[in-house]
Amino acid sequence: MRAALSLTPREVRLEERAEPVAGDDEVVCAVLACGVCASDVNEAYVARKLPRVIGHEIVGEVLAVGADVRHRKVGERVVVAHHVPCGECRRCRRGHETLCRGFRTSNVDPGGFAERIRVPGELVGELLPLDGLDPLAASFAEPLGCVLRALDRLALQGGESLLVVGAGSAGLLAIAAAHARAVEAVWVREPRAGRLERALALGAERHGDELVDAALVCAPGPRAIADAAAALAPGGTLCVYAVPDPGTPLPLDVHDLFTRELAVHASWGAGPADIRAAVALLRAGRVDPRPLVTHRLPLAETGRGLELTRRGETLKAVVEPWR
Numbered sequence: 001m002r003a004a005l006s007l008t009p010r011e012v013r014l015e016e017r018a019e020p021v022a023g024d025d026e027v028v029c030a031v032l033a034c035g036v037c038a039s040d041v042n043e044a045y046v047a048r049k050l051p052r053v054i055g056h057e058i059v060g061e062v063l064a065v066g067a068d069v070r071h072r073k074v075g076e077r078v079v080v081a082h083h084v085p086c087g088e089c090r091r092c093r094r095g096h097e098t099l100c101r102g103f104r105t106s107n108v109d110p111g112g113f114a115e116r117i118r119v120p121g122e123l124v125g126e127l128l129p130l131d132g133l134d135p136l137a138a139s140f141a142e143p144l145g146c147v148l149r150a151l152d153r154l155a156l157q158g159g160e161s162l163l164v165v166g167a168g169s170a171g172l173l174a175i176a177a178a179h180a181r182a183v184e185a186v187w188v189r190e191p192r193a194g195r196l197e198r199a200l201a202l203g204a205e206r207h208g209d210e211l212v213d214a215a216l217v218c219a220p221g222p223r224a225i226a227d228a229a230a231a232l233a234p235g236g237t238l239c240v241y242a243v244p245d246p247g248t249p250l251p252l253d254v255h256d257l258f259t260r261e262l263a264v265h266a267s268w269g270a271g272p273a274d275i276r277a278a279v280a281l282l283r284a285g286r287v288d289p290r291p292l293v294t295h296r297l298p299l300a301e302t303g304r305g306l307e308l309t310r311r312g313e314t315l316k317a318v319v320e321p322w323r
Contacts, residue, residue: 002321003053003114004302009043010310012303020109024068025121029060029080033139034112036317038170041310042220042243055112055302055319056082057142059135062127063116069124079141080119081126081275082108097271098149113302115321126272128279136296137282139318140173140289144278145270147173150241151181152274153265154214161185163212165228166219167192167199169292169316170241174216175202180286187212189227195315198292212236220244226251229262237263292316298323 003017022028035057039045046054058080065072072078085092085100092100102122109118119127130138147170156162162183164171167190178186179202187207188199200206213236215228220242229238229252250264257264270278281287295317297305305317 001115002299003110004055004299004319005051006046006054006113006306007051009041009047009050010307012306014300014302017110017114020116020118022064022066022069022118023121024066025124026066027062027069027072027119027124027127028064028116029078029119030063030116031058031060031112031114031321032077032135033059034319034321035139035143036305036309036314036319037143038168038309039243041306044246045243053110053114055114057139058082058108058112058117059130059138059141060117066121072124072127077130077135077138078127079130079138079275079279080108080112080117081123081128081142081272082106082112083269084122084126085271098269103269103271113299113319113321115299126275128276131283133279133283134290136293136318137288137290138279140292141275141278141282142270143170144173144177144281144287144289145274146170146267147177147241148277149270149274150174150216150239150267151177153239153267154216154237156181156183156214158182159184160213161187161210163187163189163207163215163228163231164199164204165189165215165217165224166242167195167204168218169289171216171218172198172202172292172315173287173289174218174241175199175204176287176289177281179203180281185212198315207231215239216241218242222248222251229256232260232262234260235262236260237265240264240266289316293318296320296323
């Protein structure tokens with residue numbers, strides 16, 4: 001089979017690999033779609049993993065099931081989670097599943113930028129049937145799950161207001177998800193006219209000097225964090241969602257945090273419950289991410305999809321190896 005191997009953060013090579021084989025408790029899937037995530041092009045984040053076939057926003061079709069697999073069948077189309085927590089450690093018990101050591105070490109083989117993958121036994125139970133959901137929309141299950149987890153970290157109550165800073169694909173998903181969760185007022189800050197227009201079309205309002213109850217930072221720069229914090233009402237909550245570069249100082253005045261009693265959180269990844277909630281929203285049509293897809297690429301153009309994402313020249317690129 002073919003796979004797109006990332007040798008360095010900027011060098012991708014298409015190569016032939018042996019076909020994956022399902023063990024007794026495993027499944028082999030053909031990759032139908034795999035979205036390109038901003039973390040895939042964050043050099044500080046991804047470089048330590050390379051060389052490797054990356055890609056984790058995966059939708060697949062089951063090609064083979066191991067002898068001990070009872071609840072999956074050949075031909076079934078599924079959302080493929082690439083991590084699973086142990087559910088028992090201290091971090092899991094405290095609701096931080098994405099910080100679980102097992103979560104961060106489990107994975108599919110290879111990544112989603114390949115024609116086929118092997119899903120190990122611990123992940124087979126997290127395969128979610130599409131039940132008629134379009135594979136392109138389903139490829140957003142993981143990123144939408146990440147956004148839902150971030151919104152949970154903000155603990156918004158009915159009638160409260162949210163500011164989303166940055167209207168890339170994550171920010172736009174956050175706006176759509178907040179409306180689906182009946183957040184009363186959703187504001188947006190975005191300097192690029194085209195992305196701002198998309199945010200307004202999703203029902204967000206352009207932010208001026210209004211104070212908000214919560215702010216979600218979907219842009220990685222320190223200025224975005226500072227602007228979000230400045231917009232918070234006393235007692236407000238800030239969540240840093242985008243991946244900043246290592247060593248980036250938090251541009252916040254501790255005295256200001258103290259006197260206004262601001263809470264600061266971060267949100268990393270999505271646990272199984274978050275992805276299940278995302279799939280439910282997608283199936284119900286309460287969030288439709290397909291208009292966010294600006295590039296649908298064959299496997300041979302994986303490197304181009306990564307480069308377009310790195311340059312900010314695509315809103316969302318999706319690799320479809322069958323093309």
